[in-house]
Structures are given as C-alpha cells and as structure tokens.
Amino acid sequence: MDLSKFKNINDFKAIAAEKLASQAYDYLTGGAEDLRTLERNKLAYAQYQIRPRRLIDVSSIDMSIELFGRKWDTPIILSPVGVQALFHPQGEIATAKAANQQGHLMIASTVSNYSYQEIADVCRVKPWFQLYPTTNLEARKTLIQRAEENGCEVLVLTIDVPTVGNREKHAKMLTDNVHGRTGTMGNLKGLLNPDDIFHDLSMTWEIISWIRERTNMRLILKGILTYEDALLAMEFGVDGIIVSNHGGRQLESDMSTLEVLPEIVNAIGGKIPVVIDGGIRRGTDILKAIALGADAVCIGRAFIYGLSVFGQNGVERILAILSDELERNMRLTGVTKIDSINTSFIRKKQW
Numbered sequence: 202m203d204l205s206k207f208k209n210i211n212d213f214k215a216i217a218a219e220k221l222a223s224q225a226y227d228y229l230t231g232g233a234e235d236l237r238t239l240e241r242n243k244l245a246y247a248q249y250q251i252r253p254r255r256l257i258d259v260s261s262i263d264m265s266i267e268l269f270g271r272k273w274d275t276p277i278i279l280s281p282v283g284v285q286a287l288f289h290p291q292g293e294i295a296t297a298k299a300a301n302q303q304g305h306l307m308i309a310s311t312v313s314n315y316s317y318q319e320i321a322d323v324c325r326v327k328p329w330f331q332l333y334p335t336t337n338l339e340a341r342k343t344l345i346q347r348a349e350e351n352g353c354e355v356l357v358l359t360i361d362v363p364t365v366g367n368r369e370k371h372a373k374m375l376t377d378n379v380h381g382r383t384g385t386m387g388n389l390k391g392l393l394n395p396d397d398i399f400h401d402l403s404m405t406w407e408i409i410s411w412i413r414e415r416t417n418m419r420l421i422l423k424g425i426l427t428y429e430d431a432l433l434a435m436e437f438g439v440d441g442i443i444v445s446n447h448g449g450r451q452l453e454s455d456m457s458t459l460e461v462l463p464e465i466v467n468a469i470g471g472k473i474p475v476v477i478d479g480g481i482r483r484g485t486d487i488l489k490a491i492a493l494g495a496d497a498v499c500i501g502r503a504f505i506y507g508l509s510v511f512g513q514n515g516v517e518r519i520l521a522i523l524s525d526e527l528e529r530n531m532r533l534t535g536v537t538k539i540d541s542i543n544t545s546f547i548r549k550k551q552w
C-alpha cells in the first residue's frame with residue numbers, strides 16, 4: 202500500500218485509533234493517572250521557539266551522529282517498547298527490519314514478544330538490549346549473557362520501574378499481557394517462575410557493579426530525571442544516560458523530559474552521551490532537543506503508530522517522515538550539521 206498519503210505522525214495515530222483493538226490502543230496511548238506527565242512531554246516542545254539564521258549555504262545537510270564509535274545517519278533511535286505483537290503480528294521483527302533498512306538504531310525490550318536473538322538475526326548492526334532486572338538473579342544473568350552472545354554492544358538498564366505506574370486505563374491489559382503472560386515473551390519463556398516479577402523493588406546503584414562483573418557490554422541508564430542522579434550515574438561509571446520518564450507511564454510527576462534536560466546536560470558536561478525521549482512527534486522537536494544538549498533522541502509511540510497497521514512499511518514511513526522533517530527544518534534554521542545545533546538556535550516562548 203502507498204503510505205505517502207500519511208503525512209505525519211498524527212495521521213498514523215488516527216488510523217491506529219481506527220484499526221487497533223481498543224485495549225491495545227489504550228495500552229499504547231495511555232499513561233499514569235491523569236496523563237499530565239504524558240501530555241507535558243509533548244507540550245514542553247511547544248514552549249520553545251527556533252531562532253533561524255539566514256544566508257547560510259544549506260545545500261548539503263549532514264544529520265549523522267556517532268555513538269560509541271558507530272556512525273548513524275540520523276540522531277533518531279527506536280525506544281524499547283514491549284509486547285509489540287499486540288500492535289502487529291510481526292511485532293519487533295517488523296520494527297527491526299525497518300530500523301535495519303533505514304539505518305536506525307533499535308533498542309529491544311526485555312518484554313518483547315520475539316526473543317533478542319530473533320530480533321538481532323534480522324539486523325546488520327545488533328540492537329541495544331533494554332534490561333528489566335527481574336527479581337530472579339539467574340534469569341537476569343541469562344538475559345544479559347544471551348544479549349551479549351548475540352552481538353549486543355550496549356545494555357540499557359531501565360531504572361524508573363521499581364514498580365509499575367498507576368495506569369488506570371490499561372491496568373487490566375498490563376496484568377493480562379505483560380505480568381501474567383511471560384510465556385508469550387521471547388526472552389522470558391521458561392526463564393521466570395510464577396512468583397518472579399520483571400522489575401525489582403530493591404534495586405539500588407549497586408546493581409551497576411553487579412552488571413559490570415557479568416558483562417563487557419557498555420551500560421546506559423534509562424530514566425534519569427535529575428542532575429543529582431546524572432552526577433551519580435557518572436560517579437558509578439556508566440557509559441551514557443537516557444533522560445526519560447517512560448513516556449509519562451510511570452510517576453505522575455508533571456515534569457517533562459525536555460524541561461529537565463538542561464540541568465542534566467549541564468551536570469554531565471559532555472563526558473558521556475545524553476539521549477532524551479518522551480513526546481517527540483516532529484522533526485522540530487528533535488531539533489529543539491539537540492539544541493538543548495541531547496546527543497540523540499528516542500521515539501516510542503511515534504513508531505508504534507506506524508507499526509500498528511502497516512508493520513515494517515509503517516515503521517519505515519514514520520522514520521522517513523521524521524528524518525525528512527528534521528532535514529528540512531535544519532535547512533530552514535540555517536544549520537547544516539547536528540554538532541552545530543546549539544542553544545543559540547532556540548529560545549523560550551515569550552508570551
């Protein structure tokens with residue numbers, strides 16, 4: 202099917218709303234409590250304006266970035282999103298093929314329907330693996346080892362789920378599909394006992410050395426929201442961080458990721474990569490996040506809207522839309538390289 206008639210992320214969201222089972226759609230679009238954090242993630246981007254410069258040669262635009270010695274064509278990364286077979290039968294395989302085809306980095310979730318190995322098998326450059334630590338230490342160790350054995354170079358530890366957020370609208374969906382059904386999850390099949398849970402209430406900073414002792418993969422923390430934790434992350438020697446509030450699905454804090462980005466970038470001082478996610482729906486959002494100091498961005502719901510109805514083609518179209526928007530808006534802003542996008546290109550709305 203020709204997907205060119207879908208012009209932006211919202212067009213895909215509309216068709217997902219029409220075609221997805223309502224429970225799956227609620228699960229995808231839902232968040233914690235009154236959804237204020239979820240909404241604020243998006244609204245924060247509207248609070249910033251872009252300051253374009255004129256009469257600059259923008260005939261050639263380079264959107265590439267480098268992360269841990271690998272070059273990527275754009276700063277757009279696919280967030281870890283669990284149980285993608287809820288949205289399309291090909292689930293994470295369709296996403297991986299699209300990411301691979303378009304040269305984007307994918308992060309594969311612990312709670313994927315397909316296993317990390319199945320996902321990695323369709324990718325030239327292996328996805329990063331996102332770890333939910335689980336209370337079962339043997340299972341935790343196995344998850345880490347399997348990722349490494351299958352070529353994973355970077356482990357992403359999600360640290361904002363000591364317990365699951367109060368997602369009223371899709372609580373039942375979560376219990377039915379995520380907690381109670383590890384048998385449908387490629388990585389967890391046969392690995393967890395009925396009493397084990399995939400998050401760990403007692404996790405502390407000590408988990409970093411526990412992980413370091415068991416793998417040579419690089420380690421990134423996903424879920425940092427304060428400069429204090431950014432400083433601690435560096436003290437504990439992690440290789441990078443993702444500024445994230447889980448797309449507003451965990452704590453209803455009313456703090457958007459874009460708002461906290463500057464204090465974190467300031468604390469990190471360029472020593473390790475800072476990635477941001479939450480609320481990114483346009484190329485201008487990406488430009489603003491980079492201007493405020495992010496090295497790269499992750500998109501979550503945006504690519505799942507594409508996966509939902511059209512599988513691999515849909516994800517490819519979403520990635521093409523966002524890449525085109527970023528490229529066009531870099532031209533319109535008068536900036537030709539990602540590295541050159543800085544705070545001089547942005548200001549807070551005055552009224």
Ligand SMILES: Cc1cc2nc3c(=O)[nH]c(=O)nc-3n(C[C@H](O)[C@H](O)[C@H](O)COP(=O)(O)O)c2cc1C
Nearest residue numbers: 280281282283310359447448478479480500501502
């Ligand atoms: C349906 C859904 C499932 C998710 N599953 C995971 C997961 O398994 N692991 C994880 O670390 N984050 C998960 N997240 C959070 C995303 O990785 C990311 O932080 C968030 O979606 C970014 O916000 P955005 O959707 O506004 O782009 C999930 C998000 C959604 C919407």
